[in-house]
Amino acid sequence: xxAGSKELAQREGLMSPTSQEFxxxxxxxxxxxxxxxxxxxxxxxxxxxxxERPPRLxxxxxxxxxxxxxxxxxxxxxxxxxxxLQRQKRLQLAPVEVPKDDGGSEVFYHRPPLLMDLFYMxxxxxxxxxDAERLLGWVLxxxxxxxxxVYRPRRFLLPDGRKVDSLGRAWNGDVDPDLxxxxxxxxxxxxxxxxxxxxxxxxxxxxxxxxxxxLTYRARVALDGPLVGAEGGSSIEMGGRKETERLExxxxxxxxxxxxxxGRSGVPAQIPQPPGPEAHxxxxxxxxxxxxxxxx
Numbered sequence: 533x534x535a536g537s538k539e540l541a542q543r544e545g546l547m548s549p550t551s552q553e554f555x556x557x558x559x560x561x562x563x564x565x566x567x568x569x570x571x572x573x574x575x576x577x578x579x580x581x582x583x584e585r586p587p588r589l590x591x592x593x594x595x596x597x598x599x600x601x602x603x604x605x606x607x608x609x610x611x612x613x614x615x616x617l618q619r620q621k622r623l624q625l626a627p628v629e630v631p632k633d634d635g636g637s638e639v640f641y642h643r644p645p646l647l648m649d650l651f652y653m654x655x656x657x658x659x660x661x662x663d664a665e666r667l668l669g670w671v672l673x674x675x676x677x678x679x680x681x682v683y684r685p686r687r688f689l690l691p692d693g694r695k696v697d698s699l700g701r702a703w704n705g706d707v708d709p710d711l712x713x714x715x716x717x718x719x720x721x722x723x724x725x726x727x728x729x730x731x732x733x734x735x736x737x738x739x740x741x742x743x744x745x746x747l748t749y750r751a752r753v754a755l756d757g758p759l760v761g762a763e764g765g766s767s768i769e770m771g772g773r774k775e776t777e778r779l780e781x782x783x784x785x786x787x788x789x790x791x792x793x794x795g796r797s798g799v800p801a802q803i804p805q806p807p808g809p810e811a812h813x814x815x816x817x818x819x820x821x822x823x824x825x826x827x828x
Contacts, residue, residue: 555691560756561645561717564682565611568650568719568751571681572606579674587667593655593741602667605655605744609735610726614647614752626759627715628688630700637700640690640761645754651726653735655746668745675721681751682719685709691761717754724750 573589580586587602629637658664684705685697695703698715709716726748
């Protein structure tokens with residue numbers, strides 16, 4: 533256990549300075565970036581049915597085959613943090629429960645996952661330009677009809693090294709991910725316009741590769757950090773009946789809804805008075821004046 537992690541747990545209230553029941557596991561999804569790249573390769577190889585000889589997959593942009601072999605280049609050129617749904621870096625209850633022998637469940641904490649956007653360049657090469665364009669169209673349709681690149685149960689690494697899902701069972705990526713209560717790990721894939729032609733030319737030139745037709749894709753992933761096991765969990769003191777009576781006496785007009793949330797006050801809102809001297813003979817313009825009064 534690292535000293536910095538122990539101080540963090542004490543500050544978050546998960547353990548007292550004298551407690552020793554505190555364990556930190558390994559990173560649960562540090563390899564999701566590499567698994568995403570492998571999923572793209574596997575998808576293109578498994579779905580290819582145009583010719584008898586499947587194309588070759590390469591990550592080196594400067595590779596040029598010597599024969600008539602067709603090549604699909606899959607190159608991840610950028611990784612950026614996704615600011616959507618970003619939360620504070622505070623320890624919170626992890627969505628995983630491991631049953632105990634006594635009938636209870638073991639509770640774990642973790643920080644919110646790190647949301648990342650991975651950007652891929654997909655290019656093609658063939659001896660003839662028409663064959664390259666045909667291959668590019670097939671890649672475009674194949675990736676377009678696969679919005680979920682990775683869709684499997686979410687994997688958690690416990691402090692003792694076990695791999696479990698959110699239900700506390702031994703992790704298995706082949707089980708039905710639509711099971712009720714099961715947390716799912718999803719990697720979405722979308723076609724984006726992230727590189728201009730000038731940027732692509734600079735990228736090909738940097739790798740000493742010829743310019744080829746290309747597509748850019750964005751894959752969104754979530755990286756889970758370590759799980760924190762704290763014996764007994766954490767507790768929050770809410771005050772009690774005396775604190776409730778004090779609030780009721782301090783705010784006598786406060787109303788509460790059946791759900792317990794604070795509702796609107798029972799005191800009617802006061803109409804604010806405009807500043808300045810009191811208005812004399814003031815009336816609304818849309819009101820019609822009586823017949824016995826002059827228009828003045």
